[in-house]
Amino acid sequence: MYMEKSGAPRRKPVTAPGLRAMKEKGQRIVALTAYDASFAVLAERAGVDFVLVGDSLGMVIQGQSTTLPVTVDDMVYHTRMVARGLETALLVADLPFMADRSVEHALEAAWRLVAEGGAAMVKLEGAAAHHLAVIEALVSRGIPVCAHLGLTPQSVHAMGGFKIQGRQQEAADRLLQEALQVEAAGAAALVLEGIPTALGKIVSQRLAIPTIGIGAGVECDGQVLVIYDLLGLTPGRRPKFSKDFLEGRGSALAAVQAYVEDVRAGVFPGLEHSFD
Ligand SMILES: Nc1nc(=O)c2c([nH]1)NC[C@@H]1CN(c3ccc(C(=O)N[C@@H](CCC(=O)O)C(=O)O)cc3)CN21
């Protein structure tokens, strides 16, 4: 094997049903993005539970200003690279923009992410009727789905920028209803991005499936970050909800380990990384 992956004692593989069991036991889920084998090994060695090949790769790897140009081919390529670095963490891949334009397209894309890429779960943004139909189609064929609500970057133009969502009561009520709908459609987990802490808490309490927050406050059942933000590698302004864990530490592994510990202990995100 090219790379030593875990370094630590072996642990049981993280699975889709296992995420729900973690919520039931009150164990926080630690998620992190990775786009290549080296970063996947880092996440694996630090004990990350859920490794996301995010379409954020369009921004942090490709240097584009949104995630919209990312293709299914791009996602399959990076998912394959990440798969080679993982041993026990759950491998999740984003369906890129418009891969869900029909149930057929979504099935084809998810098939490739699982069969060619090695993903064990796919993530998709939104809870419109057509998204719910896609979730049901994938789940009924044995592909676990992670939903994604709130600040959904593939809707950047509709939102008028990467803006915090669910600040008004009506929008908050709508988001809770959508969360209940994706759960009913069979989603195994839900990423909540860019919403007030109080809303993240309510959604997490009302759902049986785990919520994984990014800029959604400390009350979610888990947290996710973009690894480049965690390592302070993002040029220019990075989202307020992110934190440079490498600052004051001697290695990338120590930085990821500190993130894992802080999420498990419920001390990250702090108020300074949250919205109210
Ligand atoms: N490096 C990186 N980190 C991410 O978290 C990330 C990406 N890229 N690319 C894909 C999406 C885009 N994301 C973003 C990008 C910017 C903001 C941002 O600047 N938000 C403002 C909030 C504005 C408001 O208050 O409404 C902020 O100050 O954080 C948020 C999410 C999250 N994702």
Ligand SMILES: CC(C)C(=O)C(=O)O
């Ligand atoms: C930030 C996470 C949730 C994501 O969707 C991505 O990295 O693309």
Ligand SMILES: [Mg+2]
């Ligand atoms: Mg994404």
